Amino acid sequence: xIIKKTDIATIFESDENTLELFFEDFxxxxxxxxxxxxxxxxxxxxxxxxxxxxxxxxxSKKHVKNGMSFVIVVNDINIDELPEELNTAPTVQEALxxxxxxxxxxxxxx
Numbered sequence: 001x002i003i004k005k006t007d008i009a010t011i012f013e014s015d016e017n018t019l020e021l022f023f024e025d026f027x028x029x030x031x032x033x034x035x036x037x038x039x040x041x042x043x044x045x046x047x048x049x050x051x052x053x054x055x056x057x058x059x060s061k062k063h064v065k066n067g068m069s070f071v072i073v074v075n076d077i078n079i080d081e082l083p084e085e086l087n088t089a090p091t092v093q094e095a096l097x098x099x100x101x102x103x104x105x106x107x108x109x110x
């Protein structure tokens with residue numbers, strides 16, 4: 001797992017052999033980052049399946065409930081096939097833009 005920090009988010013990239021292994025590793029470390037905005041970056045990962053993305057749904061729901069942003073960067077999947085509760089973006093920059101907008105909404109109480 002590769003972890004990068006920006007001013008507004010922590011970005012996770014997979015270097016594991018499968019997305020399931022990445023999910024297991026991420027789940028073990030999740031509590032360390034539960035008070036930070038999170039981006040899961042699959043933009044460079046080939047063969048991402050809808051089922052693999054859905055593994056992160058529970059973490060996403062929990063994270064949003066705690067008042068933080070959780071965005072998955074994926075460009076190999078039709079986002080219309082994913083639940084609305086999962087924030088997705090085609091690039092890391094767009095994921096950062098989503099987080100900035102959500103931070104503004106939280107500051108305004110929206």
